[in-house]
Amino acid sequence: MARDVMCTVENCKFWENRNCTASAIEVNVDGGGHKAGYTAETNCQTFVAANKG
Ligand code: SF4
Numbered sequence: 001m002a003r004d005v006m007c008t009v010e011n012c013k014f015w016e017n018r019n020c021t022a023s024a025i026e027v028n029v030d031g032g033g034h035k036a037g038y039t040a041e042t043n044c045q046t047f048v049a050a051n052k053g
Helices: none
Strands: 027-029 042-044
């Protein structure tokens, strides 16, 4: 279970007040592989665009 996951992706449906409300998240390396060189090479696969309606 994801706990105390801070996030800046405010257009994700799991985002609330700078925190992630998903029960779990998956984070992968941009472009595949298993080693990131820096922060921006990681990304959240659990992201779902928030409904704009
Ligand atoms: S699912 Fe990922 S992108 Fe969405 S709020 Fe949680 S950590 Fe952020």
